[in-house]
Amino acid sequence: MKYLNFDLNLLKVLSVLFEERSVTRAGERLGRTQSAISNSLRKLREAMNDPLFIRGPDGLILTPKARLLEEQVREILSVAERCLAGDEAFDPRIATGRCRLGAPDRLSLPVIFPLLKSLGERAPNLAVDVVTTDRDQALTLLDTDQLDAAIGWFDSPPIRFRAELLSKEGFICLCRQGHPITEAKRPVELTTILSFPHLVVSATRDQKAVFDLMLARTGRQRNAMVSVSNFSMVPKVLGESDMIGVFTERVAEALAHDFNLATLPVPLEIAPLEHLLVWHNRNDADQQQSWIRQQIRLVSGGDIDGDFGGAANRTDAP
Numbered sequence: 001m002k003y004l005n006f007d008l009n010l011l012k013v014l015s016v017l018f019e020e021r022s023v024t025r026a027g028e029r030l031g032r033t034q035s036a037i038s039n040s041l042r043k044l045r046e047a048m049n050d051p052l053f054i055r056g057p058d059g060l061i062l063t064p065k066a067r068l069l070e071e072q073v074r075e076i077l078s079v080a081e082r083c084l085a086g087d088e089a090f091d092p093r094i095a096t097g098r099c100r101l102g103a104p105d106r107l108s109l110p111v112i113f114p115l116l117k118s119l120g121e122r123a124p125n126l127a128v129d130v131v132t133t134d135r136d137q138a139l140t141l142l143d144t145d146q147l148d149a150a151i152g153w154f155d156s157p158p159i160r161f162r163a164e165l166l167s168k169e170g171f172i173c174l175c176r177q178g179h180p181i182t183e184a185k186r187p188v189e190l191t192t193i194l195s196f197p198h199l200v201v202s203a204t205r206d207q208k209a210v211f212d213l214m215l216a217r218t219g220r221q222r223n224a225m226v227s228v229s230n231f232s233m234v235p236k237v238l239g240e241s242d243m244i245g246v247f248t249e250r251v252a253e254a255l256a257h258d259f260n261l262a263t264l265p266v267p268l269e270i271a272p273l274e275h276l277l278v279w280h281n282r283n284d285a286d287q288q289q290s291w292i293r294q295q296i297r298l299v300s301g302g303d304i305d306g307d308f309g310g311a312a313n314r315t316d317a318p
Contacts, residue, residue, distance in 0.1 A: 006047060008080075013040040013074050014052075018070050019146065019176040021059035025275070053307040058123045063256060074145050078282045091289035092123035099292050102133035102141055102150035104203065104210075104240075105230040110250035111151065122295070132230070134203045135261055141281045148281040148289050153210050161278050166300040168272040171211055171267070172252035173264040182262055190267045197225035198243040199237050214270050222246075235259035248273055275300065 016026045027037045043264075045052055048069070053060040062070065100118070103112055112130055119128055133141065138150035142161065157163045173193055175181055184192050194215075200222075202209045207227035215221055225243055228234070235255055238245055246266060247255075256263045277296055281288045 006041070010044050010047070011077060012041055014044055014069070014248065015038060015073050015077055015145075017041065018055065018062070018066075018073070018144075021053075021061075023060075029289055035097065039155065063181060065185060069143070075282055078199070078286075081286070092126070092291060094125065095123050095288055096125050097288065100129045100131070100146065100148045100151075101296075102131045102138040102147045104152045105132050105135060105201065106248050107151060108251075109254050111296070111300055115296060118225055118295050118299055119292075124184075135201070142278065145280070145282075149197045149281060149296065151275060151277050151294055151300070153273055154276045154278055157276070157278050160281055162281060162284055163276045163278045166275045166277050166297065168274050169250065170272045171214075171246050171249045171266040171270055172249050173244055173246050173266055174238060174252045174255060174264050175264070176239050176241070177260060177262050179242065179244065179262060181244060181264065187267065188264050190218075190269060191246070193264075193266065194220060194222050196223075196242065196244045198222045199227070199234060199241075200224045200227045200242045201231055201234065201245070201247065202227050203229055210248075210273055211270070214273070217271075218269060231255070235261065245246075 013026065013030065016029050017063075018021070020026045020029065022043065023037045024034055027246060030037070041052070048065065050063055050065040052063055052066045053071075054063065056060070091163070101112070101115075102124045116128060119126060131141065131147065132148075132317075133152070135152055138152060139154070139161070140158065141147040142150060151166060154163060173181070181188065181192065181196060200207055200209050200212070202298065207224050212221065212224075225235065228293075230250060231247075234245060234247075235258070237243060238261060239259060245252075252263055255261055276296045277293060279289065279293065
């Protein structure tokens with residue numbers, strides 16, 4: 001039979017080529033020369049009776065057959081890895097390799113930073129790549145095996161993914177000290193919050209954040225005056241303007257504490273945001289990834305009560 005004479009090592013080369021889209025980078029990852037990778041690609045093309053890749057302006061482009069093979073090859077290598085691993089216990093102290101995580105920017109301070117600290121202490125030889133993602137980007141990268149796990153808000157992930165609830169987190173309005181909204185009647189109504197121009201942090205081109213999706217469920221929208229892709233500009237923009245922002249509790253409290261900004265509670269008619277931990281089914285039994293997911297659970301805590309060191313700046317605080 002044809003497969004009995006097939007060199008299974010070629011599948012590892014093919015998997016790395018799928019990820020890197022470059023013969024040179026694939027060689028660097030595998031510790032092999034460019035000519036060796038090219039020779040392996042020639043054998044793969046002969047075996048598959050297809051060119052598999054063609055040159056494009058930004059790297060190799062997959063042929064239709066290669067796209068069909070991509071997921072199958074990863075599944076085969078994942079099964080082989082589990083078979084060879086046997087019952088050997090995972091030891092984080094000697095673990096090597098890379099951990100690839102996706103998360104929205106709002107979770108950088110409350111989750112990613114303590115996670116990196118924990119991994120650095122418990123698995124000092126494990127490299128970590130963190131990619132800023134929204135929910136759609138994260139699922140795509142999980143599908144193509146470019147991420148090991150993702151955290152954030154996901155609306156009913158497809159059944160090919162595993163998902164579990166990490167925490168629920170409410171929203172807080174953030175603004176400069178002395179902003180006109182801080183003089184409004186308590187509790188501040190949602191219509192009052194929406195009457196001001198907003199600064200929005202969104203990783204997508206539609207200038208919408210999770211708060212906008214929650215608003216849409218109540219039939220409302222806000223005036224997004226300025227949109228930025230991360231939180232680095234938020235303190236400066238809010239501190240020197242009459243714009244306000246509505247963000248999840250932990251990042252809002254952290255910014256209020258560090259940059260002397262004021263906070264206001266958002267009415268309860270906006271439901272709390274659910275943060276999920278999501279990974280692909282094919283990685284469910286991997287010992288190293290299972291351990292990493294446990295570390296994510298440990299640093300994620302649970303339901304958030306807003307106590308992140310910023311209560312002194314709450315305009316409703318005693």
